[in-house]
Amino acid sequence: MSSINELLNKRILIIDGAMGTMIQRYKLAEEDYRGTRFADYPTDLKGNNDLLSITQPQIIKAIHLEYLEAGADIIETNTFNAQAVSMADYNMSSLSPELNLASAKCAREAVDEFLVRHPERRNEPGPFVAGAIGPMNKTLSLSPDVNNPGFRSISFDEVAEAYYEQVKGLVEGGVDLLLIETIFDTLNAKAAIFAVKKYFRDTGKPELPLMISGTITDASGRTLSGQTLEAFYTSVQHANPLSIGLNCALGADQMRPHIEELSQIASCYISAYPNAGLPNAMGEYDELPSQTAHFIEEWAEEGFVNIVGGCCGTTPDHIRHIADYVRKINPRPIPVIEESLTA
Structure with a gap:
């Protein structure tokens, strides 16, 4: 999409x-998640946030609008777990196509309403809707059975099929971008990339820009499945992503060295959206918006990033502060990196 590259x-x-x-x-209750359509559903549904795009779309749309008003150029669809494998936890695997379609439409409607409120924005590209594709609750690289390290609870083909169905719903719902995010197992991400590429080959539709965002789980600088950042980047760069980046697990202060490293090795745009610090003893995030924004401002001044925002614990106030702090800072120029080939 030339318009987002332009920006x-x-x-x-x-x-x-x-x-x-x-x-x-x-503070939604069980009946809020169920709505009228699923009032008699045999499975508990509280916590199935993706379902709210169908049962409480006005809430999801309102949240999107809050982020747009705070300065977001890109909003993510409410589809982090909206593929058949994860939805099996609620006995709702068959609902995946509808969930993705409904979530994309919620985000699109929010953008349309935002542009009605702000007609001056119609003369520039965006805001953009990114179809969020989460990591799934099953992993291809790790065994769920400590006594049987070779065991896998799912196959590559099954993961790719679930992601293919999700991509289809997102694209048909009108997303501008696709975002494979919170990657802790690169093999799952490669199945998602395969699904994205296959969908566009099968349909003949022009490929949408692809954002890829991994997750570093601790100070070692590795993903949960053991890859270093450079290995992670090398594993997915064949997808020719619009951006590569990091999100979740760490606050901005802890994420800084990893973003710096990634910015030095990637020949595409860099994204970073950390948590609002680390959770406290109660599992809550209490880093102030100004604190998160201060860390991200420093990244921007160092020339590490092109796309920034927030993950767990962040709110429209965090996004507003981040947008204000980086508004006048130049984006990271994409370096010319000599690609090395393995023998």
């Missing part, structure tokens, strides 16, 4: 903050 060359773009954090503010 990325001009300024640092802002991606939204946490959807789950905002949903928690509504």
Whole structure:
């Protein structure tokens, strides 16, 4: 999409903050998740946030609008777990196509309403809707049985099929970008990439820009499945992503050295959306918006990033502060990196 590339060359773009954090503010009960359609559903549904795009679309749309008003250039669809494998926890695997379609439409409607409120924005590209593709609750690289390290609870083909169905719903719902995020197992991510590429080959539709965002789980600088950042990047760069980046697990202060490293090895745009610090003893995130923004401002001044925002614990206030702090800072120029080939 030439329009987003045009913007990325001009300024640092802002991606939204946490959807789950905002949903928690509504203090929804079981009956809110069920709505009228699923009032008699045999499975408990509270906590199935993706379902709210069908049962409480006005809430999801309102959250999108809050982030847009805070300065987000990119909003993510409410589809982090909206593929058949994860939805099996609620006995709702068959609902995956509808969930993705409904979530994409919620985000599109929010953008349309935002542009009605702000007609001056119609003359520039965006805001953009990114179809969020989460990591799944099953992993291809790790065994769920400590006594049987060779065991896998799912196959590559099954993962790819679930992601293919998700991609189809997102694209048909009108997303502008696809975002494979919170990657802790690169093999799952490669199945998602395969599904994305296969969908566009099968349909003949023009490929949408692809964002890829991994997760470093601790100070070692590795993903949960053991890859270093350089190995992770090398594993997915064949997808020719619009951006590569990091999100979740760490606050901005802890994420800094990893973003710096990634910015030095990647020949595409860099995204970063950390948590609002680390959780406290109660599992809550209490880093102030100004604190998160201060850390990200420093990244931007060092020339590490092109797209920034927030993950767990972040709110529209965090996004507003981040947008204000980086507004006048130039984006990271994409370096010319000599590609090395293995023998």
